[in-house]
Amino acid sequence: MANDAVSVAAPTSVAQPAGTTVRVTRVIDGDSFEIAGGDEVRVLGIDSCEMETYGGRQAKESAELYLEGQSVVLEQEAGVDRDRYGRMLRYVSTTYGSDFGETMISSDHTGLYEGDNDASAQRLADLRERDYTGRDCSEPDYSPSTTEYDVDIDDDDDVNLPDGALTGGYCARKWWC
Incomplete structure (x- = not known):
């Protein structure tokens, strides 16, 4: 061998x-x-x-x-x-x-x-x-949005937080909010 x-x-x-x-x-x-x-x-x-x-x-x-x-x-x-x-x-x-x-x-x-x-x-x-976006040389538009938000403010002396501020949604003053 x-x-x-x-x-x-x-x-x-x-x-x-x-x-x-x-x-x-x-x-x-x-x-x-x-x-x-x-x-x-x-x-x-x-x-x-x-x-x-x-x-x-x-x-x-x-x-x-x-x-x-x-x-x-x-x-x-x-x-x-x-x-x-x-x-x-x-x-x-x-x-x-x-x-x-x-x-x-x-x-x-x-x-x-x-x-x-x-x-x-x-x-x-x-x-x-x-090239996902193409070329854009313009300045971004930082103007405020025209979208309006309807927020229901509680008036029950809970530190003036709007309903749902802690839960992310409207809670209608339920005990779990």
């Missing part, structure tokens, strides 16, 4: 995203930022609201929370390098694998980039699936 060697695979670590790791030095808006060395990066596949809108300010704040001062991994789409403004076009993920585009598109301030898109068809399909 021949002495057959059994190979045992070495334990693997958590898979790191493929690409180039860089440090974000400044967030420009919800879908672009500057990296160490001065290059600007535009995230492929997403479109955040413009800065002069409420949604644009929200998108930038979100991007700052996720990116500012952090190391990220940039992945290039085959055959795609820079846009007409000279910005690098890249997919962006954190060093622990969270995808920035997917994170941003789950909020109202960011939607799928519908222009001349350099992202892959598969990537666009994945983002479209996660």
Whole structure:
């Protein structure tokens, strides 16, 4: 009987995203930022609201929370390098694998980039699936509701609580209220 060697695979670590790791030095808006060395990066596949809108300010704040001062991994789409403004076009993920585009598109301030898109068809399909709300750049309406509530106030000196305040419903002064 021949002495057959059994190979045992070495334990693997958590898979790191493929690409180039860089440090974000400044967030420009919800879908672009500057990296160490001065290059600007535009995230492929997403479109955040413009800065002069409420949604644009929200998108930038979100991007700052996720990116500012952090190391990220940039992945290039085959055959795609820079846009007409000279910005690098890249997919962006954190060093622990969270995808920035997917994170941003789950909020109202960011939607799928519908222009001349350099992202892959598969990537666009994945983002479209996660874009539950679409992009809305307007400020939310916080005006008071026109709904009126009819509350029957007890007058039996029980600390002026309305009927049902403790039970969630009208109790007509029953002993169990």
